[in-house]
Amino acid sequence: MLEKEGQIRIPSGCAISGFISRDGKRIGGDKIVKSISYMHDRSNGLGGGFAGYGIYPEYKEQYAFHIFYNSNDARVETERFLDRHFDVVNLSRIPTKKHPNITNEPLIWRYFLTPLPTKLASSQLDEREFVAQCVININDRIDGSYVFSSGKNMGVFKAVGYPEDVGEFYRLDEYAGYAWTAHGRYPTNTPGWWGGAHPFALLDYTIVHNGEISSYDANRRYIEMYGYKCNLLTDTEVITYIFDFLNRKQNLSLEDIAKIIAAPFWTEIESGKYSETEKKKLKYFRNVFSSLLVTGPFSIILGFDGGLMALNDRLKLRSMVAAEKDDMVYLASEECAIRAICPDADRVWSPRGGEPIIVTLNDK
Amino acid sequence: MAINYYQPLYEVMRDKDRCIKCRACERQCANEVHSYDEECDVMISDSRQCVDCQRCVSICPTNALKIANNPNTFRQNSNWSQQIMTEVYKQAETGGVLLSAMGNPKEYPVYWDKILLNASQVTNPPIDPLREPMETKVFLGKKPKNVRFNKDGTINTDLPPTLELSTPIMFSAMSYGSISKNAHESLARAATELGIYYNTGEGGLHKDFYKYGPNTIVQVASGRFGVFRDYLEAGAAVEIKMGQGAKPGIGGHLPGAKILEDISKTRMIPMGTDAISPAPHHDIYSIEDLRQLVFSLKEATCYKKPVIVKIAAVHNVAAIASGIARSGADIIAIDGYRGGTGAAPTRIRDNVGIPIELALASVDQRLRDEGIRNEVSIVVAGSVRSSADVVKAIALGADAVYIGTAALLALGCHLCRSCQTGRCNWGIATQRPDLVKRLNPDIGYKRLVNLIHAWDHEIKEMMGGMGINSVEALRGNRLMLRGVGLTEKELEVLGIQHAGQ
Numbered sequence: 001m002l003e004k005e006g007q008i009r010i011p012s013g014c015a016i017s018g019f020i021s022r023d024g025k026r027i028g029g030d031k032i033v034k035s036i037s038y039m040h041d042r043s044n045g046l047g048g049g050f051a052g053y054g055i056y057p058e059y060k061e062q063y064a065f066h067i068f069y070n071s072n073d074a075r076v077e078t079e080r081f082l083d084r085h086f087d088v089v090n091l092s093r094i095p096t097k098k099h100p101n102i103t104n105e106p107l108i109w110r111y112f113l114t115p116l117p118t119k120l121a122s123s124q125l126d127e128r129e130f131v132a133q134c135v136i137n138i139n140d141r142i143d144g145s146y147v148f149s150s151g152k153n154m155g156v157f158k159a160v161g162y163p164e165d166v167g168e169f170y171r172l173d174e175y176a177g178y179a180w181t182a183h184g185r186y187p188t189n190t191p192g193w194w195g196g197a198h199p200f201a202l203l204d205y206t207i208v209h210n211g212e213i214s215s216y217d218a219n220r221r222y223i224e225m226y227g228y229k230c231n232l233l234t235d236t237e238v239i240t241y242i243f244d245f246l247n248r249k250q251n252l253s254l255e256d257i258a259k260i261i262a263a264p265f266w267t268e269i270e271s272g273k274y275s276e277t278e279k280k281k282l283k284y285f286r287n288v289f290s291s292l293l294v295t296g297p298f299s300i301i302l303g304f305d306g307g308l309m310a311l312n313d314r315l316k317l318r319s320m321v322a323a324e325k326d327d328m329v330y331l332a333s334e335e336c337a338i339r340a341i342c343p344d345a346d347r348v349w350s351p352r353g354g355e356p357i358i359v360t361l362n363d364k
Numbered sequence: 365m366a367i368n369y370y371q372p373l374y375e376v377m378r379d380k381d382r383c384i385k386c387r388a389c390e391r392q393c394a395n396e397v398h399s400y401d402e403e404c405d406v407m408i409s410d411s412r413q414c415v416d417c418q419r420c421v422s423i424c425p426t427n428a429l430k431i432a433n434n435p436n437t438f439r440q441n442s443n444w445s446q447q448i449m450t451e452v453y454k455q456a457e458t459g460g461v462l463l464s465a466m467g468n469p470k471e472y473p474v475y476w477d478k479i480l481l482n483a484s485q486v487t488n489p490p491i492d493p494l495r496e497p498m499e500t501k502v503f504l505g506k507k508p509k510n511v512r513f514n515k516d517g518t519i520n521t522d523l524p525p526t527l528e529l530s531t532p533i534m535f536s537a538m539s540y541g542s543i544s545k546n547a548h549e550s551l552a553r554a555a556t557e558l559g560i561y562y563n564t565g566e567g568g569l570h571k572d573f574y575k576y577g578p579n580t581i582v583q584v585a586s587g588r589f590g591v592f593r594d595y596l597e598a599g600a601a602v603e604i605k606m607g608q609g610a611k612p613g614i615g616g617h618l619p620g621a622k623i624l625e626d627i628s629k630t631r632m633i634p635m636g637t638d639a640i641s642p643a644p645h646h647d648i649y650s651i652e653d654l655r656q657l658v659f660s661l662k663e664a665t666c667y668k669k670p671v672i673v674k675i676a677a678v679h680n681v682a683a684i685a686s687g688i689a690r691s692g693a694d695i696i697a698i699d700g701y702r703g704g705t706g707a708a709p710t711r712i713r714d715n716v717g718i719p720i721e722l723a724l725a726s727v728d729q730r731l732r733d734e735g736i737r738n739e740v741s742i743v744v745a746g747s748v749r750s751s752a753d754v755v756k757a758i759a760l761g762a763d764a765v766y767i768g769t770a771a772l773l774a775l776g777c778h779l780c781r782s783c784q785t786g787r788c789n790w791g792i793a794t795q796r797p798d799l800v801k802r803l804n805p806d807i808g809y810k811r812l813v814n815l816i817h818a819w820d821h822e823i824k825e826m827m828g829g830m831g832i833n834s835v836e837a838l839r840g841n842r843l844m845l846r847g848v849g850l851t852e853k854e855l856e857v858l859g860i861q862h863a864g865q
Binding site for chain 2: 188212214215218222226250256266283284291293295297307
């Protein structure tokens with residue numbers, strides 16, 4: 001019996017792709033499916049997934065939970081938990097289409113939720129922390145139940161399979177959003193568990209990641225001190241928690257977070273290219289958050305409410321290409337995935353290692 | 365005729381064909397093993413006095429000398445070994461406590477040797493430190509719980525006092541008195557050149573060495589020898605010594621014979637008096653007392669210097685460390701039961717304390733479980749023998765290591781474990797001027813620098829193989845470790861998996 005994510009650490013190679021309309025134009029999910037399909041050989045059919053932003057305008061004030069259940073019992077228990085903590089505004093199965101290459105699907109449900117004011121007040125937490133803790137609680141404590149998407153006006157769709165098949169299975173052409181990311185997975189050893197597919201998400205943060213980080217256990221053991229539980233033992237999970245911790249809890253900007261997880265080398269810091277204030281800050285980050293330095297190859301696209309961010313490890317040990325066309329910005333492991341949906345980009349370039357690309361909506 | 369109940373441990377073997385009777389061995393041996401018989405024109409050796417320090421062997425120009433174990437054996441007995449029998453004879457003769465020096469030499473498990481490191485293959489590229497930057501700089505000290513912002517929204521980058529190390533290795537506490545002035549000078553100069561720190565031990569700081577203050581950790585031990593305002597202000601950090609791995613639970617004793625003029629001035633005690641460090645600090649009988657001493661020292665140094673609390677690794681070390689982490693200390697130093705000493709009761713050295721590998725693993729995990737790992741840095745000692753031990757210590761969770769024995773080896777020590785006699789032929793653990801001058805600090809410091817450079821390079825090679833290009837990504841990264849031949853319980857305490865898993 002193969003062990004699934006969470007019981008064993010499984011390295012994987014991958015393909016990632018993403019785009020955003022800075023003007024906030026809503027673009028159909030079929031476009032991201034087409035983009036990732038051009039990198040078919042970077043996946044091996046053991047995981048594919050998508051994140052779409054701006055896809056639930058009619059419920060944009062509610063937290064949208066997407067949940068996998070192994071059984072109806074797990075669903076009943078989880079729904080009891082949800083009822084105790086949230087006002088459930090809407091619930092339904094997520095619409096899917098039978099697909100010959102997608103099998104063994106769990107029960108896949110969607111909930112639009114508002115935290116119960118009394119519960120929230122008595123928890124003495126801010127709303128997002130309350131929701132995050134509820135997600136971590138369900139995933140950690142309720143057997144057979146897994147929340148894989150929990151942000152507002154956004155959603156993650158993932159499964160075991162090639163990403164283009166996963167996109168068809170979830171009928172992504174029926175959704176439209178201002179930003180999309182996609183992931184095709186090439187794990188080296190997994191029985192294929194749906195929860196182990198990517199993107200990984202907490203609140204509105206989603207990560208698609210290509211690489212295998214050598215700092216994993218140092219990062220994991222640090223972040224777990226702050227109430228996170230790395231149940232899946234995947235790089236993507238721990239990177240998502242690092243972003244959540246630094247951005248939401250420590251109030252650091254995404255630019256600064258890049259300087260922590262892909263910190264400039266000391267030789268660069270001392271090279272004279274930075275002002276004294278900047279040098280002091282970089283040294284402060286490398287001291288205080290030294291355990292959040294991420295080493296080994298990675299390229300990631302972070303999705304968040306109102307934008308995308310792309311980042312490579314500081315040696316750029318993984319490929320990543322960016323392109324611009326009008327108000328659109330594209331990011332992908334390979335240029336072909338961009339050309340497939342934007343053949344006439346104004347500019348195509350390869351971001352340097354450790355140099356973040358941060359794109360936000362013009363009105364944000 | 366007196367009866368010799370026990371026999372010399374060693375046999376001095378001289379190749380008479382090679383020996384040119386230059387008498388160098390005679391001049392070099394402070395134990396007076398070698399002598400020249402003029403009448404018979406022959407060199408003779410008294411093996412009884414030999415401690416196997418290898419000085420004569422190393423100095424002999426014709427390679428004529430060898431020291432071997434005495435082949436004479438008592439009747440074999442797996443329970444009553446020759447050593448145990450000999451010790452009984454000695455105590456029956458003298459009525460005294462057995463004394464030993466340097467670390468526990470017994471056959472207890474060395475966990476470093478049962479832990480293997482990872483390397484990258486295919487899914488993740490190894491990194492070549494000769495081609496790519498590879499970083500070993502570390503900071504020791506408290507980290508703030510939360511980022512603080514200034515009124516203008518910029519980040520407040522003020523930090524509690526911090527030690528900055530070019531590589532995660534420091535020289536551990538060895539007092540002036542237990543080792544010679546030249547040994548201290550070698551350590552101080554090497555630390556300065558390397559951008560690391562050495563530690564005064566509990567013997568005060570010689571006036572000639574105040575200039576190395578920025579790379580000096582000054583120790584405050586139970587005897588408080590040499591502790592005064594200038595001393596505290598001279599160092600980069602202050603270390604409170606609560607215990608020592610070689611002799612947990614007991615104090616120290618530097619015999620009056622070693623308290624010569626310089627040492628008496630440095631320790632601030634009269635010449636010729638015994639320097640006795642009590643077992644406890646007499647102002648620390650509990651954890652809340654420790655907190656008061658930590659803050660007294662911080663007050664005295666205007667909160668500008670980190671305070672280290674050094675403890676011996678004992679059974680409930682994790683709970684003790686947790687208490688220390690909440691006491692205001694910035695750094696915890698933990699000394700394992702194999703740590704060295706200038707002199708300790710043999711029974712204490714060989715039977716008290718626990719392995720540093722297990723102590724480190726449980727302390728690091730406990731502090732993380734309690735969410736207070738960032739309150740303190742962890743430095744481990746006793747014994748770290750090579751760069752591989754350093755890498756394993758860091759992956760288990762240490763911020764840095766202290767090395768003592770390895771540093772003395774670099775200065776020539778051959779681990780004869782006779783420091784307490786004060787007749788160190790290598791000029792290290794002695795105060796006899798004729799012996800001290802054998803250790804040239806100009807050469808000694810260079811050998812220490814070489815050693816640390818070599819280790820630093822090896823650390824980078826091992827990190828590169830793992831695909832890690834900065835030591836902070838190695839710290840606590842236990843996934844990079846696997847045990848071999850360990851039990852489930854040992855693996856559980858170490859927090860690592862078995863090889864093949």
